[in-house]
Amino acid sequence: MKMAQAQNDNSVVATPELSRRQFLKVSAISGVGFSIGLSFSHAASAEAQQPSAMGHFIKIAKDNSITVVIKHLDKGQGVTTGLTAIVAEEMNADWAQMRWEFAPADAQRYNNLFWGPYQGTGGSTSIANSWMQLRQAGAAAKAMLIAAAAKQWAVAESEVVAENGQLTAAGRKATYGDMAEAAALIAPPEKPTLKTPEEFTLVGKSVPRIDSKEKSTGKANYTIDVRLPGMLVAAIARPDKFGATLKSVNSDKARAVAGVESVITTPRGVAVIAKNHWAARQGKQALTIEWDDSQAETRSSTQLWSDFKALAETDGAVARNDGDFAKAIAEAAQTVELEFEFPYLSHATMEPMNCVVDLQKDACHIYTGSQIPGIDQYVASQVTGLPVEKVFVHTQFAGGSFGRRAVPDSDFVMDAVVIAKAINGAAPICMQWSREDDIKAGRYRPMAFHKFRAAIDQQNGISGWHHRIVSQSILRGTPFEGLITGPLDFAIAEGGANLPYQIPNFKFDGHEAKAGVPVLWWRSVGHSHNAYATEVFFDEVAHAAGQDPAALRQQLLKEHPRHLAVLNKVLAESNWGSALPAGTGLGVAVHESFASFVAQVAQVKVNDDKSYQVEKVWCAVDCGVAVTPDVIVAQMEGGIGYGLSAILGEAITLDGGKVVQNNFYDYTPLRINQMPDIKVFIMPSDVAPTGVGEPGTPPIGPAVANAIRSVTGKAVTKLPIGNRLV
Amino acid sequence: MISFELNGDKVTYEGDPNMPLLWYVRDELNLTGSKFGCGVGMCGACTMHLNGQPVRSCSTPMAAANGARVTTIEGLNSEAAVAIQQAWQKLDVVQCGYCQSGQVMSATALLENNKQPNDQDIDMAMQGNICRCATYHRIRAAIHEASDTLAKEVS
Numbered sequence: 113m114k115m116a117q118a119q120n121d122n123s124v125v126a127t128p129e130l131s132r133r134q135f136l137k138v139s140a141i142s143g144v145g146f147s148i149g150l151s152f153s154h155a156a157s158a159e160a161q162q163p164s165a166m167g168h169f170i171k172i173a174k175d176n177s178i179t180v181v182i183k184h185l186d187k188g189q190g191v192t193t194g195l196t197a198i199v200a201e202e203m204n205a206d207w208a209q210m211r212w213e214f215a216p217a218d219a220q221r222y223n224n225l226f227w228g229p230y231q232g233t234g235g236s237t238s239i240a241n242s243w244m245q246l247r248q249a250g251a252a253a254k255a256m257l258i259a260a261a262a263k264q265w266a267v268a269e270s271e272v273v274a275e276n277g278q279l280t281a282a283g284r285k286a287t288y289g290d291m292a293e294a295a296a297l298i299a300p301p302e303k304p305t306l307k308t309p310e311e312f313t314l315v316g317k318s319v320p321r322i323d324s325k326e327k328s329t330g331k332a333n334y335t336i337d338v339r340l341p342g343m344l345v346a347a348i349a350r351p352d353k354f355g356a357t358l359k360s361v362n363s364d365k366a367r368a369v370a371g372v373e374s375v376i377t378t379p380r381g382v383a384v385i386a387k388n389h390w391a392a393r394q395g396k397q398a399l400t401i402e403w404d405d406s407q408a409e410t411r412s413s414t415q416l417w418s419d420f421k422a423l424a425e426t427d428g429a430v431a432r433n434d435g436d437f438a439k440a441i442a443e444a445a446q447t448v449e450l451e452f453e454f455p456y457l458s459h460a461t462m463e464p465m466n467c468v469v470d471l472q473k474d475a476c477h478i479y480t481g482s483q484i485p486g487i488d489q490y491v492a493s494q495v496t497g498l499p500v501e502k503v504f505v506h507t508q509f510a511g512g513s514f515g516r517r518a519v520p521d522s523d524f525v526m527d528a529v530v531i532a533k534a535i536n537g538a539a540p541i542c543m544q545w546s547r548e549d550d551i552k553a554g555r556y557r558p559m560a561f562h563k564f565r566a567a568i569d570q571q572n573g574i575s576g577w578h579h580r581i582v583s584q585s586i587l588r589g590t591p592f593e594g595l596i597t598g599p600l601d602f603a604i605a606e607g608g609a610n611l612p613y614q615i616p617n618f619k620f621d622g623h624e625a626k627a628g629v630p631v632l633w634w635r636s637v638g639h640s641h642n643a644y645a646t647e648v649f650f651d652e653v654a655h656a657a658g659q660d661p662a663a664l665r666q667q668l669l670k671e672h673p674r675h676l677a678v679l680n681k682v683l684a685e686s687n688w689g690s691a692l693p694a695g696t697g698l699g700v701a702v703h704e705s706f707a708s709f710v711a712q713v714a715q716v717k718v719n720d721d722k723s724y725q726v727e728k729v730w731c732a733v734d735c736g737v738a739v740t741p742d743v744i745v746a747q748m749e750g751g752i753g754y755g756l757s758a759i760l761g762e763a764i765t766l767d768g769g770k771v772v773q774n775n776f777y778d779y780t781p782l783r784i785n786q787m788p789d790i791k792v793f794i795m796p797s798d799v800a801p802t803g804v805g806e807p808g809t810p811p812i813g814p815a816v817a818n819a820i821r822s823v824t825g826k827a828v829t830k831l832p833i834g835n836r837l838v
Numbered sequence: 839m840i841s842f843e844l845n846g847d848k849v850t851y852e853g854d855p856n857m858p859l860l861w862y863v864r865d866e867l868n869l870t871g872s873k874f875g876c877g878v879g880m881c882g883a884c885t886m887h888l889n890g891q892p893v894r895s896c897s898t899p900m901a902a903a904n905g906a907r908v909t910t911i912e913g914l915n916s917e918a919a920v921a922i923q924q925a926w927q928k929l930d931v932v933q934c935g936y937c938q939s940g941q942v943m944s945a946t947a948l949l950e951n952n953k954q955p956n957d958q959d960i961d962m963a964m965q966g967n968i969c970r971c972a973t974y975h976r977i978r979a980a981i982h983e984a985s986d987t988l989a990k991e992v993s
Contacts (some may be wrong), residue, residue, distance in 0.1 A: 188934030188971045320930060327935030330871020330911030330928040335938060343866075370854065388865040389874070390857045460882055462875050462970050463935040511873070512970045547876040575987025708861040742930060746976070750933055753972020776880035776968060785961040787974035 145562040168221055169249045170199060172257075175291030176277055179204065179211040180246075183222035183231060184238040185483050186214075186323070187513035188750070189805040190743035191238045193322045195246055198239075201314040202250025202307060203257075205288070206277040217505035232484040234242035234518050234633065236706035239739055243801050251304035253295075260285060260294035287604055309737070309798060318742040323509075338479045340540040344373060346531045347392035348543065349399050350381040353408035353769040354628045358382065358401065365398035375399070378530045385535065389544060396546075409628025410769035413559075417453065420561040420582045420625055424451075425485020427597035428580055428621035430546060431609040435617035437567075442578025444567035448656045450649050451564070454641040455763035457634055457777060464550035465512025467528035471496060471537030476503045480525060481510025483518030487591070491522040495529045514754065515633040519555060522588035523630075547628045551779050552771040556764050557634030558584040558779075559627075560604075562645040567617070572657040574668070577615045579608050579620040579646065583638075586630045588624060600624065603633065606811065607642035607705060612675055613650070613668040628659045629766070635754055636642035636806040639705040643810030644759070644817065644831075647701040651818045652827050661818065662688055662700050674734050674795075675702050678711035681732035681793050684714040695719065696727075699818025701811040707802040708735040712752070712811040714788070716819035722836040726756060726788045726816055730788055734795040735802045744804045745792040751808020752790055757782035759813040761832050840904045845869075845913025851900055859903050860884045860895035863910055871911035871939045875968070882967030885940035886910050892947040894966070917991070918949035921984035929980045930993040933971035941967050945981050954985050 171179040172372040180196045192212045200210050202552035216220045219231040225241040252272050261279040262269040272281040279286045289747075309315075326332040351357065361382050363375035371391025376383050384395035411419070441447060469492075476496050482488050485505040493500040510517055519525075528543035535541070545553065560583035567576030585601035587593050597603060600609075600622050636641060654661040662683055669676045679702045686698060695718050702711040715728040731748045738744055761780040767773045773779040815826040824837065841850040844867070851862060858877075863869050863886070872895060875883030879894035886895045886900070887909040903926070914923070922945045925931075932938050941964070948955055948963035955963065960981050 188932075190933070212934070320927070321932065321933065324927045324930050324932055326943060327932040327938050328923050330939040330942075332935050333870070334873075339868065339870075388861060390854070390861040390865070393877070448892060460970060462881065462934065462968065463873070485918065486977075509936075510934060512934045514970070537864070544874070547878070547881075746933060749971065749975050750971045753974060754970070757972065775878050776876050777878070781968050781970060782972060782974075783968060784964045784974040784977065787972065787978075790975050 127366070136592045153376065165767040169246065170253050172253070172288055172292040172295070174289045174292065175701050176209050176287040177211050177275070178205055178209055178288065179213055181215045182212050183215040183242070185231040185481055185507060185510055185513065185517065187483070187510035187517065189238070189747060190321060190740065193319060193743055194239050194740045196322055197314050197319050198243065198246040201312055202247050203254045204274045204276065207314065207319050209277045210322065214507035217489045217503070219486045220603060229482065231486050232518065234483050234515065236708065236805045236807060238803070240707070240800065240802050243739070247306050248304055251306050252300050255301045255304050256295040256298040257288055257291050259298045260291050263612065264294055281537070282810065283545070292618070293406030297604065314490045315739050316737065316741060319740060327378040332509055334463055334511050335466045335468060335480050336463060336542070336544060338508065338542065340468065340470055341609065343468070343540040343542055344385050344387065345389050346383050346385050346528070346541050346543045346579055347396040347546070348381045348383045348527050348531070348549070349396050349401055349571050350549060350553065351403050351408070352552075353403065353405055353410060354630060356403040356405050356408040359404040360402045362400040365400070366395040369395045369398055375533070376531065376534045378534055380527055380530055383531045383534070384539070385531070392544075393546065405769070408769055411627070412767050412769070413765040416559060416627060416766065417561070420559065422579055423582045423623045423625055424561055424563045424628065426623070428623040430619065430621045431598055431600045431605045432618060432620040437576045437578050437617045440567040440617035441565070443569070444575060445570045446568045446656060448566045448568065448653050449564060450827060450829060451596070452562040452645045452648070454560040455560075455765065455831060456559050456629065457758055457762050458551050458764050458773070459512070459514045459516035459555070459634055460551065460779060460781060461510070461512030461514065461516055464545045464547050465516065465524035465553070466542065466544045467525045468540060468542045469528045469532040470540040471529070471532040473537070474498070474502060476529070476532075476628075477506060478525060479506045479508055479531070481508050481517050483513060483515075484523070488522045488525045491526055492529045495526065495533050514553060514635040515637070518633065520592060523553065523555065547775045551764075551773050551775060555631035555632035556629065557640060558631040560641045564645070564649045566649070566653045568653065568657045572659060574613070574615050574653055574657070576617040577611070578619045579611070581605070581608060582625050583641075584623070584627055584629070585624040586631050586633055586637070603638045605638060605642075607639035607703060610645055611646055612704065613665070614671060615668070634818070635751070636705055636809040639703065639760070639806070639810040640755070642792065643701065643703040643705070644813040647703065647811070647814030648817045648821070648823070648827055648829070651699070651821055665700070665702060674709045675704060677795055678702060678709045678732040681795065682711045682713045682730045685732070685793060686715070686730040688713065695823060697819045697821055699815045699820070700728050701814035701818060703810045705807045705810055708733060708804060708807040710748070710807045710811050712815040714812065714815035714819045716816055716823070718820060718823045718837065724820065724837060729790045729812065729815070730793070731790060731808065732793040732795060733804065733807065734797060735804050735807070736797050736799040738794045738797070739799045739801050741794055744794055747804040748792045748808040749790050752812045753782055753787060753808065755788070755809040755812040758787070759816060759831050759833055760786060761834065763832050840900050842903045842905060843907045847908060855901040856899050858896050859886065859898045859900060859908070862900055863895065869910055869912050873936055873939060875937065880968075881937070882940040883937045883962060885943040885967065887943060887947060890947070890950065892944050911943060913940070914946060916946065916950060917990070918984070918988060919946040921987045922946050922949060922980070925980040925983035925987065929976050929983060931973050931976040931980050933973055937967060937969045940971065941977055943983070945977065948981065949984060949988065953988050955981065
C-alpha cells in the first residue's frame with residue numbers, strides 16, 4: 113500500500129517536538145484557505161444519510177440547535193465536549209443548544225491540520241489542531257448571524273448583540289435558528305474577529321461532558337451496537353502465530369452448529385458467519401485448523417530478549433550526540449550503569465476490535481470507530497474494487513482505543529471487508545473479535561531494551577549520559593515511514609533522545625530490532641518506556657552522586673521553565689522532603705510529551721512481605737490554554753491509571769511464537785482497589801492548547817518506581833512489577 | 839422452555855439453554871446497553887441483575903435465568919439507580935463509556951444492599967468491573983455522592 117507522504121514539518125503522528133512556532137505556522141496556513149463550512153439545515157438526520165453532502169463544521173437548525181461536526185474520533189478522551197465548547201464559545205451560544213455529530217471520512221474537509229492531507233486522531237492533537245480552525249468557524253458563524261439580523265432589522269451590525277444563542281437589537285429579538293436561513297446568504301467574513309481570552313465564558317470553565325448522560329444510561333452506541341436489516345455476525349479464526357497462513361481447515365462441525373450460515377476461508381483466516389454472536393463463537397470453536405508456520409515468527413520472548421541484548425552490545429544509529437561522552441567517562445569520578453526491560457503491551461480496549469460492513473453493489477459502508485478513517489477507506493476500496501469516494505465511513509463511539517484503532521494496514525477493518533467481499537455483500541456483516549482474538553492479534557507497544565551509562569564528575573555533577581535503546585520500529589514499512597527523518601524511528605527515540613536535563617556530554621543511539629510481531633502506537637508511544645527508563649536512571653545517578661533527585665532535577669532544568677514549573681508545583685503540593693511513615697516513600701518524575709508538560713509525585717507504601725500499594729499521586733500539567741479543565745483532569749487521572757496498569761501487571765509474552773496471554777485472567781489490567789487517590793493541578797497558561805490524551809501516562813511509572821526506590825534503595829528495572837517486589 | 843421476567847416483562851425462550859444471557863438480551867431482544875467485553879466473567883461490562891444480585895451475563899447460561907427476575911441497564915429505575923446515574927453525570931465519570939453500563943449496574947446493586955458503603959466496600963463490590971480508561975477515581979467518588987443523596991432523601 114502506497115500513500116503520499118505527508119510533509120514532515122507539520123504532519124505529526126507522534127513527533128517529539130511539536131513546537132509552538134510550528135503550531136502557529138500551521139494555523140496561519142489553515143487561515144489562508146479558510147472556508148467557513150456552514151450549512152443551515154432543517155433535517156440533519158436526512159443529510160447524514162449522504163455523508164458527502166454534510167455540512168462542514170457547524171450546522172444551525174431552525175429549532176435553534178447548533179450541531180458541531182467532530183472531525184476526530186472520541187474514544188473517551190472527550191473531544192466531542194472540547195471541540196463543541198470551542199465553537200459554542202466563539203458563537204456565544206448557550207451550552208444547552210449545542211449538539212455534535214461525527215464527521216464522515218473526508219480528508220479534504222476534515223484533515224488533521226498537523227498531519228497535512230490526512231484525517232486522523234492521534235498524537236494528542238485533536239484540540240491543538242482544531243483550536244484556531246473551530247474558533248474561526250464559530251466566530252464567522254456569529255458574524256454572519258449578526259450581519260443577517262442587522263440587514264433584516266435595518267440596524268447597524270454594531271447594534272446587534274449575540275448572546276446565549278439569541279440575537280437582540282433595538283427591541284427586536286430572534287434566535288440563531290430563526291436567523292439561520294438569512295445568515296446562510298451572507299458572505300463569510302475573511303477574517304472573523306475572535307474573542308479575547310478575557311471574554312471567554314466556556315473555555316477554561318469546565319462545561320459538563322456532552323456524552324455523560326447517554327454513557328451513564330446504556331444508550332450510547334458503539335460499533336457492536338450497530339444494527340442493520342438482515343445483518344449477520346462473523347467470527348474469525350486467525351493464525352496462532354504472526355506470519356502463519358492457513359494450511360487446511362475442517363469446518364464440518366462448525367457448519368453443523370445451529371445458527372451458522374456459512375464458513376469461508378479468507379487470506380486472513382477462517383470466518384464463521386452466523387445469525388448471532390453466540391452461534392458465530394460456537395462455530396469458530398468447532399473449527400479444526402492447521403496453520404502453515406513456514407513464514408511465521410516462532411521465537412519465544414526469552415530468545416527475543418537475548419537477541420535484543422546482543423544488539424545492545426553494538427553501536428546503534430545516533431539520534432543525538434552532544435560533547436564527548438567517551439571523554440566524560442574517562443574523566444569521571446564514578447560511573448553508573450543500568451539496564452531496563454519493557455515487555456510488549458496490549459491496548460486491551462474494553463470493546464474488542466470490531467467493524468460492521470455493508471457492501472452494496474456500488475457502495476461500501478463501514479461502521480466503526482477509527483482513528484484514521486482515510487486508511488480504512490483506502491483499504492476497503494482496494495479490497496472491494498470500488499472507488500475511494502464510494503466507501504463511506506460512519507464513525508461510532510469507540511470503546512477505548514489508546515492507539516489501537518489507528519492501524520496502518522487497517523487490520524480489523526480489513527477482516528470485516530474481506531468477509532463482506534467473500535460473500536459478495538449478501539448481507540451486512542458485524543465482524544467481532546473475541547477478547548482472546550484481541551489480546552493475541554499483535555499491534556503491541558513494542559518490547560524495548562534500554563542500556564544506560566552515566567559519568568559523575570568530581571563535583572558530583574552529571575557530566576555524561578549515554579542512553580542506548582533496542583526496540584522495534586512502529587513506522588518503518590508502513591505508509592507513515594516518510595515521517596522518519598533521522599537514522600532512527602522517532603517513535604523509538606522520543607522522550608529519550610530529547611532529554612531536557614542540562615548534561616554536557618550526551619549520547620543517544622539505538623537499533624531498530626526486527627521481529628515478526630506487529631507493533632503499534634500505544635498511549636504515549638515511545639514516551640511510555642523512555643520516560644520510565646530515563647527518569648528511573650536519573651534517580652539512580654542522583655543517589656550515586658549523593659544528591660536529592662528532586663533538587664538535582666530543579667538544578668538541571670533551569671533552561672526549561674515549563675518543566676520546572678510543573679515539577680515545582682507537585683513538589684510543593686506533595687510536601688516533598690517532609691517526614692513519612694516507615695515503609696512509605698515519594699518518587700517524582702517530569703516529562704514532556706506531545707508538547708505538554710507533566711510532573712507527578714507518587715506515594716507508595718512498601719510492606720514487609722514485599723507487597724506494596726500506590727496510595728497517592730499528585731499531578732501537575734501544563735497543556736497551554738485549558739479548554740475544558742475537567743476533561744483535562746479526567747485525562748490525567750485516566751492516563752495515570754493506564755500507565756500504572758501497565759507497570760503493575762501487564763505483559764504480552766511469546767512461547768514458540770504463540771502469544772501466551774488469553775484474556776483478563778492472564779493479561780491483568782488495573783482494578784479499582786489498585787487505583788490511588790489523585791490530585792491534578794492545571795498550570796495557568798495563555799499559550800495555544802496542546803494535548804492531554806497521552807501526556808498523563810509517561811510520568812507515573814517512573815514516579816512509582818522512584819518512590820519504591822526511596823524505600824528499598826533498589827531501582828525497578830524490569831516490568832511489570834507484579835504483586836510483590838523482587 | 840425457559841421463562842423469566844426481564845425489566846418487568848415476561849419473556850420466554852426455547853433455544854440453546856447454554857446460550858449466555860448477554861447474547862440473548864443483545865441479539866434477540868435488541869437491548870444493547872449491556873456490553874460484551876471478555877466472555878468469561880472477568881471484566882463486568884455485561885453486568886445485569888439476577889434477582890437483585892449483580893451477575894456477569896456473558897457467562898450466565900439462559901438456563902440459570904429460568905424463573906428469575908432479570909434487570910438490565912435499560913430497566914433500571916430504583917431509587918439507588920437514579921441516584922447512581924445522577925451522580926455519574928454530576929461528576930462526569932465516563933470516558934469511552936463502554937464499561938459504564940456494567941459499572942452502573944454493579945454500583946446500583948451495591949447501594950441497594952448497603953446504603954452507606956465505605957471505600958473498602960466499594961473496592962470489594964466494584965473489583966469485578968474493569969475500566970481501561972481508569973475512571974475508578976470518579977466511580978468511587980460518584981458512589982459516595984449517590985450514597986449521600988440517598989441519605990438526604992431518607993432524613
